[in-house]
Amino acid sequence: MTVAEDQAPRQLYAGSGDARGGGRLEVENVSKTYGAGHFAKTVVQDCSFAIEQGKLTVMIGPSGCGKSTLIRLMAGFERPSNGTISIDGKPVTGPGLDRLVVFQESALFPWMTTYDNIMYGPRARGRDNAETRELAEFLLQKVGLSVFRSKYPPQLSGGMQRRAELARAMVNNPSVMILDEPFRGLDAMTKKLMQEYYARLYEETRRTTFFVTTDIDEAIYLADRLLVMTNIPSRVRAVLEVDLPRPRRLEDLIESDDANRIKMQALSLLHEEAMKSFARGSKAAADFVEAYSRRINKPN
Amino acid sequence: MTSKLVDRFVLPLFSGRFWRGVLAITVFLVLWEIGSRSESWLGVAMPWVSRVPAPTAVTATFLDLMKDPGYWFSWYLSSKRVFEGFVAAMLIGIPLGLAMAVSRGFYGTMFPVFEVFRPIPPLAWVPASIIFWPTQEMSIAFVTFLGAFYAIVINVIGGAQAIDVRFFQAARSMGSSSWDIFRRIILPGTLPSIVVGATVGIGITWAVVVAAEMISGGGSAGSMGGAGGGLGFFIWNSYVGGSYTQIVVGMISIGIAGYISSAMLRKLGDWITPWLRDG
Numbered sequence: 001m002t003v004a005e006d007q008a009p010r011q012l013y014a015g016s017g018d019a020r021g022g023g024r025l026e027v028e029n030v031s032k033t034y035g036a037g038h039f040a041k042t043v044v045q046d047c048s049f050a051i052e053q054g055k056l057t058v059m060i061g062p063s064g065c066g067k068s069t070l071i072r073l074m075a076g077f078e079r080p081s082n083g084t085i086s087i088d089g090k091p092v093t094g095p096g097l098d099r100l101v102v103f104q105e106s107a108l109f110p111w112m113t114t115y116d117n118i119m120y121g122p123r124a125r126g127r128d129n130a131e132t133r134e135l136a137e138f139l140l141q142k143v144g145l146s147v148f149r150s151k152y153p154p155q156l157s158g159g160m161q162r163r164a165e166l167a168r169a170m171v172n173n174p175s176v177m178i179l180d181e182p183f184r185g186l187d188a189m190t191k192k193l194m195q196e197y198y199a200r201l202y203e204e205t206r207r208t209t210f211f212v213t214t215d216i217d218e219a220i221y222l223a224d225r226l227l228v229m230t231n232i233p234s235r236v237r238a239v240l241e242v243d244l245p246r247p248r249r250l251e252d253l254i255e256s257d258d259a260n261r262i263k264m265q266a267l268s269l270l271h272e273e274a275m276k277s278f279a280r281g282s283k284a285a286a287d288f289v290e291a292y293s294r295r296i297n298k299p300n
Numbered sequence: 301m302t303s304k305l306v307d308r309f310v311l312p313l314f315s316g317r318f319w320r321g322v323l324a325i326t327v328f329l330v331l332w333e334i335g336s337r338s339e340s341w342l343g344v345a346m347p348w349v350s351r352v353p354a355p356t357a358v359t360a361t362f363l364d365l366m367k368d369p370g371y372w373f374s375w376y377l378s379s380k381r382v383f384e385g386f387v388a389a390m391l392i393g394i395p396l397g398l399a400m401a402v403s404r405g406f407y408g409t410m411f412p413v414f415e416v417f418r419p420i421p422p423l424a425w426v427p428a429s430i431i432f433w434p435t436q437e438m439s440i441a442f443v444t445f446l447g448a449f450y451a452i453v454i455n456v457i458g459g460a461q462a463i464d465v466r467f468f469q470a471a472r473s474m475g476s477s478s479w480d481i482f483r484r485i486i487l488p489g490t491l492p493s494i495v496v497g498a499t500v501g502i503g504i505t506w507a508v509v510v511a512a513e514m515i516s517g518g519g520s521a522g523s524m525g526g527a528g529g530g531l532g533f534f535i536w537n538s539y540v541g542g543s544y545t546q547i548v549v550g551m552i553s554i555g556i557a558g559y560i561s562s563a564m565l566r567k568l569g570d571w572i573t574p575w576l577r578d579g
Contacts, residue, residue: 072469075469075473076473077469077472094472095469095472095473096473097473097474097475099473100473100474101469101470101473103466103469103470107464107466107467107469107470109467109470109484109485109488110575111488111489111491111573111575112484112488112575120471120474120476120484121474121475124471124474124475124476124477124480124484125474125475152574152575153575154575154576155575155578172474172475
């Protein structure tokens with residue numbers, strides 16, 4: 001992919017946390033309960049963790065463990081019942097440009113072309129100027145969608161939609177990007193390509209990122225740091241540092257002992273969590289427990 | 301351009317579907333003709349069908365009427381009433397539906413009232429409408445308006461409420477003001493439902509205008525001979541005058557008028573919602 005020789009968009013693009021001067025997101029003793037009285041359901045309980053500036057923090061946990069709820073709290077769409085969330089020391093009180101979410105499936109506006117989607121944020125803030133347009137062009141090229149600029153989202157493939165959505169967030173130069181299972185629903189091949197593509201993108205920009213997934217291989221491939229979550233109500237069960245050299249390639253990870261060690265560690269934690277929820281009667285956990293025990297009982 | 305015209309008008313000539321359609325219509329017309337003329341042709345009057353004028357007779361009357369300005373004036377009058385009622389329903393229905401969709405308070409106040417009025421058939425309004433409105437013309441237009449109004453409002457509310465909540469979240473994160481969200485998310489997000497509501501609405505409008513003209517006597521009837529009160533009155537007047545072929549011409553005219561208006565709306569709808577097209 002050829003990159004424009006222009007310095008201005010490149011700087012903005014690579015701006016990451018430093019350009020905005022921050023990106024450290026802190027979650028402290030956060031709880032979230034829906035409903036009240038007899039119907040109260042606590043989804044997140046006493047959850048604390050930090051997302052370090054310039055790092056890619058991946059959160060992994062069983063489906064339905066409250067990861068998406070945490071994202072809504074961090075993005076400011078909902079308020080925690082208890083505890084505080086702050087970015088660079090300032091409490092989060094609502095949605096903001098410093099924390100942009102790339103949603104599960106696609107949340108591109110169907111009635112806007114790729115280009116108009118990318119320019120949505122700048123236009124909303126009255127910044128449809130030459131500089132922003134240049135950045136939009138740069139990003140279009142970066143995500144390989146220059147040719148598809150005038151297409152509407154339903155006319156794009158799944159992978160293109162995700163890339164367009166990444167560009168739509170990046171054009172606003174957020175301090176933190178929050179990605180909620182962004183590659184879910186893609187076919188296996190496209191998913192791998194998107195993971196590699198996304199790793200390159202991150203390695204180039206080092207923008208502070210919070211990435212949520214249920215895919216352990218994706219998690220280890222991308223993460224600087226891995227947060228393993230408990231079952232609902234959600235808390236951080238363990239923090240694993242993923243000290244693998246960058247740039248990373250998917251093939252290397254299969255052979256890397258370090259990667260496999262971290263994977264086993266994470267899997268056994270997830271297994272313990274699944275056992276607990278299986279004991280409480282969760283049907284979803286049963287599959288995991290069954291498959292996992294077959295896997296480790298098999299002699300190598 | 302040329303290839304588009306070929307696609308549109310020449311290629312169908314080679315498709316089986318097209319010819320099956322032509323065949324079906326032809327068979328229908330032939331059977332109708334035989335049925336209508338069964339008494340003189342077969343010596344046995346077929347039940348029901350023999351009372352209906354034959355297609356050839358209808359065509360002859362239609363050709364005659366083409367030269368009659370009164371007939372065209374009926375077209376004009378009905379179209380005008382449909383147009384007036386429909387445009388009024390859009391102008392009032394779309395903002396009302398949007399307001400109900402975006403404001404919980406307004407919805408809570410208006411929707412119960414709306415739901416009480418909605419089951420009342422527009423035609424039940426004809427007498428009240430004649431009393432209420434100063435002119436016959438206005439009362440017919442009002443009843444026509446009601447026909448389209450409910451369909452439009454219901455579709456606008458449903459469409460706006462079905463917009464994915466993530467669109468609002470994304471927009472707010474990116475710094476959109478409420479007005480910006482309304483203009484760039486809610487309005488375009490509701491547009492497909494507005495098109496659906498309008499298409500359904502205009503169909504009801506034609507049904508209503510015809511009946512309203514029959515009941516009310518067609519407003520300006522008399523000024524243009526027997527056929528001055530719109531297509532509904534034209535049919536009624538033909539019935540009273542015993543001209544059965546004219547009744548059928550009137551019926552077919554309404555079919556054509558309804559088809560043309562729906563087709564125009566569909567075209568317009570396609571044009572304003574380009575993201576719903578393929579490719």
